[in-house]
Amino acid sequence: MRYLLVYIFALLSVSSFSQEEDTEKQAALTLKKANNFVYEGNENAVNDDFVLAEMAYRQALSEQTSSVAGAYNLGTSYINEGSYTEALYRLLQATKNATSKEEKHIAFHNIGNILMKENKCQEAVDAYKNALRNNPADNETRYNLGLAKECAEQQKDDPKDDNKDDEKKDQDQDQNQDENKENEDKKDQDEGDKKEDNKDQGDQDKKDGDDEKDDEGKPKEDNKDQGKGDDQKKEPQDQQPQPGQLSPQQVKNLLEAMNNQEQKVQEKMNAEKQQGVKVETDKDW
Structure with a gap:
């Protein structure tokens, strides 16, 4: 029974060692691919082909997200293109993944340079200080730190300079x-x-x-028609007699003559009634 347990333990140890070996081989292969893309990006950057260089550095970070060289070189390429926001992001990524002081030093140094270009002097002072903590012997970083301090002091004395970007916005x-x-x-x-x-x-x-209504609120068009009717009623009095027709005056004279004639007949009949009239009877058969 004891030998069996020892045998099983030995098998488990061999299996674990094999998995660790495979993991190490995979990591080594990934690192190699990432480095190859970094080298490719460097060649394109030397030839001033930013597009291909950026693509190669991104592929390096895709293979190995912790690639310091990939992030740092990509950030440097963005600086050359004037894309400072992207450059800061990549350089900060490099400082987080850096494993040596020299890697951190050059990353913070370039971060300070970018902040000075954007007139953020106090932030640049902090970046240069971080760079010197990792490499106190770098005189260029120390010189830049002095310039950043002077700029920060001027901005404190003149708040307008400190807020130029904000004012522009x-x-x-x-x-x-x-x-x-x-x-x-x-x-x-x-x-x-x-x-x-x-x-x-x-x-x-x-x-x-x-305007089209009269004083009573009725449309004037109706009044026009009504007026037209009145004119038509008046028209026979003013109109001249047409050929073959009696004039109004002739009609009036004729009516007066008829009235006079009728009056004479009526007077004659009245006189005969007073004298008596002989009445003829029907024959009696």
């Missing part, structure tokens, strides 16, 4: 707000003019409608 923001306000005012003015035009048009239409 505020100015741009104010300018954008003014432009937006101007556009809104113009839009409101256009809408106001449009409403005013519509109001004037409505008032004109209302005025036209009122």
Whole structure:
């Protein structure tokens, strides 16, 4: 039984050693691939081919995210292109993954240079100090630290210099707000003019409608027709007789003559009634 346990333990030990060996081989292979991409990126950077260099460095970090050389060289490439935000990100990544003081020193040194370009002097002072902690003998870093301190002191004395970037951003923001306000005012003015035009048009239409009505509120068109009817009634009195027709005066004279004739007949009949009239009877068969 004891031999069996020893045999099983030996098998487990061999298996664990084999897995560790495979892991080490895989890590070594990954490191080799990452370094190859770094070398490729360096060659492209020397030839001023930023696009291919950036691609190679990114592939190196894809193979090994802790590649200090990949992050540092990618950050340096961004500095040369003026992309300082991306450069800072990659250099900070290099400082976190750095395993030697020299790697940390050069990364913090370049971080300080970027911050000085962005006029962030106090932050640059801190970066140069971190660089000197890892390499106190670097005179260039010490010199840059002195410049950064002078710049930071000037910014303390003159807050405007310390906030130049913030002021520029505020100015741009104010300018954008003014432009937006101007556009809104113009839009409101256009809408106001449009409403005013519509109001004037409505008032004109209302005025036209009122002009077409009489004092009683009835449409004048009806009054026109009514007036026209009155004119038609009056028209026969003013009109001249047409050929073959009696004039109004002739009709009047004729009516008076008929009335006179009828009156004479009536008077004659009345006289005969007074004298008596002989009545003829029917024959009696």
